[in-house]
Amino acid sequence: GEFYSSVDRMQDLAQVEQELLNATRLYLEQQQQQLELYIRYVEQIKEEHEWAMEQAHLDEYLGHPLHAFRLIKRLVQDWDAVVFEPIVANEPKEEFRQFLEAVTTDLGYPNHLELQGAVKGLARLQNVYNLSTSHLAEGEIGGYIYDSVLEWRECYEIGVQLFDLGDYRRSLEWLQEAFTLLRRNPEEDEEQHARYMSDIREYAALANFEVGNPKKAENLLNRILEPLPNHTAQQTLKYLENREPGKNLKEKTHSWSANYTRLCQGRRLSEESTGHPLKCFLDGKRHAYYTLAPLQVEPVHLDPDINVYHGMLNSEQILSIFEEADKLEMIRSAVAGTEGARTVKDLRVSQQTWLNYTSPVMGSISRIIQFVSGLDIAGAEWMQVANYGVGGQYEPHPDYFEVNLPKDFLGDRISTSMFYLSDVEQGGYTVFTKLNLFLPPVKGALVMWHNLHRSLDVDVRTLHAGCPVIVGSKRIGNIWMHSGYQEFRRPCNLTSDSYKSLAYRDSV
Numbered sequence: 001g002e003f004y005s006s007v008d009r010m011q012d013l014a015q016v017e018q019e020l021l022n023a024t025r026l027y028l029e030q031q032q033q034q035l036e037l038y039i040r041y042v043e044q045i046k047e048e049h050e051w052a053m054e055q056a057h058l059d060e061y062l063g064h065p066l067h068a069f070r071l072i073k074r075l076v077q078d079w080d081a082v083v084f085e086p087i088v089a090n091e092p093k094e095e096f097r098q099f100l101e102a103v104t105t106d107l108g109y110p111n112h113l114e115l116q117g118a119v120k121g122l123a124r125l126q127n128v129y130n131l132s133t134s135h136l137a138e139g140e141i142g143g144y145i146y147d148s149v150l151e152w153r154e155c156y157e158i159g160v161q162l163f164d165l166g167d168y169r170r171s172l173e174w175l176q177e178a179f180t181l182l183r184r185n186p187e188e189d190e191e192q193h194a195r196y197m198s199d200i201r202e203y204a205a206l207a208n209f210e211v212g213n214p215k216k217a218e219n220l221l222n223r224i225l226e227p228l229p230n231h232t233a234q235q236t237l238k239y240l241e242n243r244e245p246g247k248n249l250k251e252k253t254h255s256w257s258a259n260y261t262r263l264c265q266g267r268r269l270s271e272e273s274t275g276h277p278l279k280c281f282l283d284g285k286r287h288a289y290y291t292l293a294p295l296q297v298e299p300v301h302l303d304p305d306i307n308v309y310h311g312m313l314n315s316e317q318i319l320s321i322f323e324e325a326d327k328l329e330m331i332r333s334a335v336a337g338t339e340g341a342r343t344v345k346d347l348r349v350s351q352q353t354w355l356n357y358t359s360p361v362m363g364s365i366s367r368i369i370q371f372v373s374g375l376d377i378a379g380a381e382w383m384q385v386a387n388y389g390v391g392g393q394y395e396p397h398p399d400y401f402e403v404n405l406p407k408d409f410l411g412d413r414i415s416t417s418m419f420y421l422s423d424v425e426q427g428g429y430t431v432f433t434k435l436n437l438f439l440p441p442v443k444g445a446l447v448m449w450h451n452l453h454r455s456l457d458v459d460v461r462t463l464h465a466g467c468p469v470i471v472g473s474k475r476i477g478n479i480w481m482h483s484g485y486q487e488f489r490r491p492c493n494l495t496s497d498s499y500k501s502l503a504y505r506d507s508v
């Protein structure tokens with residue numbers, strides 16, 4: 001499975017590293033003992049050998065039958081048993097090799113795609129939250145200082161990865177950061193230092209070329225060639241001669257990008273009032289279940305109605321949910337692609353699993369959902385439990401299908417009920433890009449809204465997103481009810497109010 005797309009899965013990697021540390025230490029100690037043993041034996045043989053060589057006449061010496069015997073014995077037996085065999089067999093090495101194989105098949109091991117995923121996550125955080133490269137490298141995120149700083153090599157690696165990903169502007173920033181850090185903290189070996197500086201300059205030249213700055217690229221390469229005329233910068237210079245600068249630069253922006261970014265940062269799009277005073281209230285009447293402990297309702301939007309219900313799950317219940325989810329395999333979240341095919345894309349970076357309603361805690365959840373929504377759980381999918389990873393997000397999307405409804409669905413997703421199963425230290429808001437609304441996750445709270453109009457036409461105003469997680473582990477539980485099972489639960493009139501969506505169809 002994949003690691004970077006879920007903070008929970010990343011814990012396995014910490015375990016992998018712990019085991020690697022233990023096993024490698026042990027291996028090196030065993031090897032060291034083994035080496036010392038070889039050295040002792042070889043010293044002994046050497047002594048004998050040298051003594052023989054010191055004799056005036058070697059042929060006379062070897063003419064002695066005991067001497068001859070001992071030389072032959074040393075070669076036939078001692079060298080073989082004491083030196084050749086253990087060196088060739090090298091048991092600790094074989095053991096170590098087997099351990100590596102076991103640990104990587106057991107727990108899995110990240111590959112270059114994982115590194116790429118983690119780097120993409122960092123760049124995404126920078127884009128959405130306007131994080132400067134130097135602040136991030138210094139461990140400062142959103143005004144908070146964390147005790148984690150990056151070294152020049154790490155910044156260089158991020159720069160190289162971003163270059164390969166075609167994000168040339170960001171790549172350049174990271175390469176510049178690497179350059180600054182290396183210059184501030186030079187390597188002791190001067191030659192080595194110069195080599196590293198050249199490595200950074202060469203990549204920076206390529207990145208400059210790609211952002212449309214060929215003069216700068218040329219200067220950087222010439223700068224390398226001054227002291228080192230044979231450096232590969234020579235070939236790079238030639239390679240760039242026949243290419244067009246800046247032609248691979250592609251800016252990916254969506255119609256919703258500006259709203260998404262702004263709301264994720266916790267900034268409203270405008271201070272325009274909705275005309276409704278939105279005040280929290282207690283509701284003990286919705287269902288007898290809530291007579292003694294009324295629902296704590298926070299209406300966050302009217303028309304479409306979006307409500308947050310606080311304190312719906314306590315920590316023990318949330319723990320039981322995780323215990324249940326832990327027994328199942330988390331998989332990388334897919335999105336509905338064309339023809340309903342599931343595809344994995346950067347627009348959704350999380351892992352998920354599905355829980356049915358048979359366990360005690362899931363039984364409570366199904367009651368909560370029915371009592372609060374007034375809808376029938378018979379038309380619900382299992383609860384989807386998701387955990388986001390490094391810079392994990394879910395770009396703006398509606399929860400309804402509208403077209404390509406899965407075959408086993410009876411009706412579209414009439415409502416979304418989303419439980420926040422964790423607090424998030426920084427980032428990870430849920431935002432509605434057409435509604436000027438952002439919601440910071442609050443552990444134990446439930447957000448609920450309808451995705452369809454009364455007429456069951458889709459309500460395009462419900463476009464929403466999960467913003468990238470900056471710091472922390474975001475967990476949510478989603479339950480989608482289907483419209484097909486609600487004949488007895490929707491007594492209100494079915495006159496179409498879908499005209500309300502018209503103005504929003506093409507808006508951002």
Ligand SMILES: O=C(O)CCC(=O)C(=O)O
Pocket residue numbers: 394399428429430431464465466467476478
């Ligand atoms: O993570 C969030 O806040 C939103 C998640 C979501 O919209 C979904 O899973 O459909």
Ligand SMILES: [Fe+2]
Pocket residue numbers: 397398399464
């Ligand atoms: Fe959603």
